[in-house]
């Protein structure tokens with residue numbers, strides 16, 4: 134049975150006190166997580182240590198960073214390494230988010246290096262893929278996502294792949310209020326799983342957690358999560374409001 138995850142990506146939002154309040158409100162809601170279900174919180178770097186302390190007694194809640202650098206260590210002012218994240222107990226790292234690809238020109242090849250460093254430090258990558266609007270309109274989204282998977286993940290062996298989570302995030306649905314329909318999400322998730330099966334075999338594909346991200350909210354989460362190949366969500370805007378995020382978690 135593969136793991137189901139709802140992850141909160143705060144992006145560059147909230148101050149430390151507001152972030153702490155948000156986490157305390159989520160914890161106070163007394164989330165009831167079924168076996169194999171996990172909540173992941175991805176605050177900005179400066180809050181990781183503090184948020185780790187807040188969630189330490191909640192076994193189903195894990196911590197993610199929103200990025201790490203593609204080199205091991207050295208003179209890279211302002212960057213944060215996978216080893217640093219490992220040293221403070223980070224469990225997951227979001228890699229390849231479309232905002233990083235767009236604003237920081239992250240390439241599939243650079244992401245492959247980040248993935249290797251995260252895995253080498255015992256941190257599970259949440260690897261984001263997804264197409265822009267013009268690709269969706271041209272109906273070439275499967276080719277686009279295939280290339281992202283091939284160039285950033287397919288150098289891994291089957292054992293390493295077990296520690297990867299994939300998040301499908303159609304760029305046209307991120308922060309726009311436009312959600313992919315449940316059918317669009319299911320079609321792409323099934324395509325990704327088939328692509329993984331082709332390369333790594335059916336068992337590996339069936340064990341892979343694939344999240345949906347893009348304007349997921351309490352009103353559409355249930356329908357999205359009910360899709361056979363959708364194993365949870367990577368939530369942006371709605372993760373900043375405790376009531377919305379907990380409602381999404383309860384839609385599992």
Ligand SMILES: O=C[C@H](O)COP(=O)(O)O
Pocket residue numbers: 142230302306307308309310346347348349367368369370371
């Ligand atoms: O990482 C989260 C995604 O970018 C989705 O963001 P959103 O829920 O604000 O559309």
